[in-house]
Amino acid sequence: MLPNFYHIIIRNDKIQSIAPLAGHSIVEINGKQTCYDHCKVMPSFVDSHCHFHGLGMILNGLLLSSCNSSEECAQLAYNSPSYRGDWIFGLGWNQSIWLDKSYPDKYILDKYFPNTPVFLKRIDAHAAWLNSKALELLNITSDSVSPVGGEIFKDLNGSPSGILLDEAMFQAEKQIPQFTFDQLKSQVLRSQKELAAVGISEVHDMDFEPDFLDMFQNMEKSGDLYIKSKAYFRAQNEEYLNYNLDTSQNEYFKIVGVKFFMDGALGSHGASLSDFYKDKNTKGILILDSNKLADKVKKAVDLNLNIAAHAIGDCAVSNTLTAFADIANENPNLHFRVEHVQLLTESDIILFRKPNVIASLQPVHYYSDIDNILSDRLNQDQLKKAYLWNSLLRNEITVLGGSDFPIESHNPQLGIQAFTQRISPNGNILLPEEEISFENAINAYTIAPRKIFKEKVFISGASADFIVIDDSNKSNNPFFEIISTYSNGKVIHTS
Numbered sequence: 001m002l003p004n005f006y007h008i009i010i011r012n013d014k015i016q017s018i019a020p021l022a023g024h025s026i027v028e029i030n031g032k033q034t035c036y037d038h039c040k041v042m043p044s045f046v047d048s049h050c051h052f053h054g055l056g057m058i059l060n061g062l063l064l065s066s067c068n069s070s071e072e073c074a075q076l077a078y079n080s081p082s083y084r085g086d087w088i089f090g091l092g093w094n095q096s097i098w099l100d101k102s103y104p105d106k107y108i109l110d111k112y113f114p115n116t117p118v119f120l121k122r123i124d125a126h127a128a129w130l131n132s133k134a135l136e137l138l139n140i141t142s143d144s145v146s147p148v149g150g151e152i153f154k155d156l157n158g159s160p161s162g163i164l165l166d167e168a169m170f171q172a173e174k175q176i177p178q179f180t181f182d183q184l185k186s187q188v189l190r191s192q193k194e195l196a197a198v199g200i201s202e203v204h205d206m207d208f209e210p211d212f213l214d215m216f217q218n219m220e221k222s223g224d225l226y227i228k229s230k231a232y233f234r235a236q237n238e239e240y241l242n243y244n245l246d247t248s249q250n251e252y253f254k255i256v257g258v259k260f261f262m263d264g265a266l267g268s269h270g271a272s273l274s275d276f277y278k279d280k281n282t283k284g285i286l287i288l289d290s291n292k293l294a295d296k297v298k299k300a301v302d303l304n305l306n307i308a309a310h311a312i313g314d315c316a317v318s319n320t321l322t323a324f325a326d327i328a329n330e331n332p333n334l335h336f337r338v339e340h341v342q343l344l345t346e347s348d349i350i351l352f353r354k355p356n357v358i359a360s361l362q363p364v365h366y367y368s369d370i371d372n373i374l375s376d377r378l379n380q381d382q383l384k385k386a387y388l389w390n391s392l393l394r395n396e397i398t399v400l401g402g403s404d405f406p407i408e409s410h411n412p413q414l415g416i417q418a419f420t421q422r423i424s425p426n427g428n429i430l431l432p433e434e435e436i437s438f439e440n441a442i443n444a445y446t447i448a449p450r451k452i453f454k455e456k457v458f459i460s461g462a463s464a465d466f467i468v469i470d471d472s473n474k475s476n477n478p479f480f481e482i483i484s485t486y487s488n489g490k491v492i493h494t495s
Contacts, residue, residue, distance in 0.1 A: 049402030056187030062090030070104035085177025106162030149287035196493035257306030271313035401444035464489035
């Protein structure tokens with residue numbers, strides 16, 4: 001649905017009526033009108049794949065994405081430390097953009113932090129860099145064996161190098177101190193403010209952590225939430241079975257499904273490919289095969305929970321779709337999402353062709369990957385499988401748009417730009433025929449993510465969730481400037 005001039009009347013947080021206008025828009029709430037000259041209106045954005053508290057976490061904490069070397073990361077952590085308990089904690093290092101593209105090691109951190117444990121997550125959140133003190137406290141030694149679905153990197157002497165990949169990282173992070181309640185609440189409040197400013201009124205919060213449950217329920221009751229959050233609970237080790245997940249009556253916070261991981265990420269060589277990486281003798285890590293995923297999915301479906309599965313490499317995507325096939329047919333009232341779908345074979349597209357099997361995409365990853373890692377990681381045949389957005393739409397598959405923030409920018413307009421303009425900021429382009437139309441891109445961020453929950457969108461009776469945008473062409477923004485963001489008929493941002 002493209003932006004247009006409207007007169008919107010709101011009653012009891014719902015849209016009562018919408019009528020077209022010319023040259024301006026009017027929002028009327030309980031008889032009080034606000035006129036927006038030269039402004040159009042459209043549904044507000046939904047980020048369909050993100051980590052809600054994470055945006056506030058990096059804005060309030062230690063962000064390493066601007067660093068150009070491991071030494072620079074260590075120096076920044078030393079000069080501007082951020083803590084989880086008594087551990088230094090940060091996010092965002094990316095060896096792919098450094099002059100030396102090799103993984104960092106514990107010794108650089110040891111120089112700055114001989115006695116303080118350090119845990120720094122890679123930009124894709126699928127690898128962590130630790131110092132010797134952290135490895136000691138976690139009892140990770142030369143004798144430690146890599147878990148299934150992960151890897152403990154070791155140096156030539158067999159000693160842990162300080163890098164943990166995927167399941168090895170996930171297991172380690174469970175053992176380090178959690179953020180306090182006040183830290184988490186501050187992070188969510190900061191996230192909300194930033195999201196409203198870019199026109200987002202709703203998020204799909206992925207891999208929701210059990211430790212967050214009390215905090216979000218508390219914020220719902222106290223009225224502190226104004227960004228709607230549909231959460232997919234962490235389920236890799238069936239954690240969700242230990243909790244009462246009935247939040248169906250909540251307005252702003254709801255548990256709607258569970259999230260599984262099938263593989264890692266391309267940047268850390270963890271994405272599961274059907275062929276070897278171009279730059280490393282590995283096919284990545286397939287954390288679950290189709291049979292194991294199907295077994296886990298059946299337990300969640302029995303509890304009436306929707307399913308999301310992280311799958312980046314073509315092997316992981318294929319296994320995910322195979323696992324979903326029969327279960328999706330048997331459960332038409334639930335949806336089954338494949339998150340990321342960065343590599344996809346044409347033969348697997350047919351497995352998507354079910355009304356409740358969904359491709360959840362983060363187009364901003366394309367810009368990061370095409371400029372930094374795709375040509376290093378993938379051969380020419382593999383590149384032909386990358387980011388097949390238009391192919392999905394041509395096959396009438398539901399496509400959702402998200403960002404995976406805080407790994408990427410939370411601004412949905414960057415995702416819309418990537419969807420519609422495959423040429424990157426650095427001038428690189430791959431498969432330009434896979435661009436999608438502006439209207440389809442807007443739909444992926446507005447209507448489609450609400451329709452999968454069978455919600456009315458921007459019609460009479462729908463929740464009054466919309467944005468007012470500048471139409472005067474005075475903005476330098478590639479698309480539009482957000483003037484106001486409405487959630488449930490209330491202004492949550494105004495410029």
